[in-house]
Amino acid sequence: MSKQAAVLTLTDLNTAQPCCPPIAQQRIPAETAAMLAPAFKALGDPVRLRLMSMIASAPDGEMCVCDLTPAFQLSGPTISHHLKTLREAGLVDSDRRGTWVYYRARPGIMRQLAALLTIDARSAL
Amino acid sequence: MSKQAAVLTLTDLNTAQPCCPPIAQQRIPAETAAMLAPAFKALGDPVRLRLMSMIASAPDGEMCVCDLTPAFQLSGPTISHHLKTLREAGLVDSDRRGTWVYYRARPGIMRQLAALLTIDARSAL
DNA sequence: GGACTGTCTTGACGTCCGTCGAATCAAACA
DNA sequence: TGTTTGATTCGACGGACGTCAAGACAGTCC
DSSP: OOOOOOOOGGGGGOOOSSSSTTTTOOOOOOHHHHHHHHHHHSSSSHHHHHHHHHHOOTTSEEHHHHHHHHHHHHHHHHHHHHHHHHTEEEESSEEHHHHEEEEOOHHHHHHHHHHHOOOOOOOOO | OSSSOOOOOGGGGSSSSOSSSOOTTOOOOOOOOOHHHHHHHHHHHHHHHHHHHHHHHHTSEEEHHHHGGGSSSHHHHHHHHHHHHHHTTTSSEEEETTEEEEEEEOOHHHHHHHHHHHOSSSSOO
């Protein structure tokens, strides 16, 4: 299926402007849902959520795999697999420098997701 | 259920105050990650994301399953299954009134998740 | 070049997930 | 009471996911 108007991927969304109105404000179209769901899915695993938090909260904005791995009781390949998932979901970027590989967050994407979940103040609790 | 330091579930989080600082501000503890990941996981399916959006954006705050189902090319049981997943993730509440079952969003939870993904303005793009 | 260290890929295994049809439950109505 | 309509549960199937051990690859240092 060659699709012109090609399917947008999350990687295209690392911008400052929100791509879409909050889901509580207007029904999300099927195509948009298909584009955004993988990002939430990637965050839907405790290990990846912690990885994402460690990377995003790193003082200098990036973290070495060698510092990430020891924080979990999991094998190296497993951590690497989770990082790949986060990368393919567009949530992080990786960057090899010498022996080590560094990961950094893509704040634009996180902002997109946060904006999507935003709710008006008027809807009480 | 008597909750000593019991494992918190998302259902306990439908409050106005954020439960935790943004993940980009401070490392999320393993227990917190385990508590929050299921909510992201539930949003990690295109069908459920659309269901959530339809429910959350409904003018009167709730939607009948009978109006939800025809919007998808999926069987009734499948939609019911997805709604159950959203319910168990603490994202929606259901409520039977006569013949029909209505679902409504739990805005407190959505706010928690949005707050979690918030990023400082200073982190450029 | 050769050995070593750190990371990723591959292949495999068991489990979980999305989907459906059939059966069941709940409420309304004849 | 029996029937009808709406929603959920059950059982099953194929595919995707999380994990690991083993191997491959990239850089560094001797």
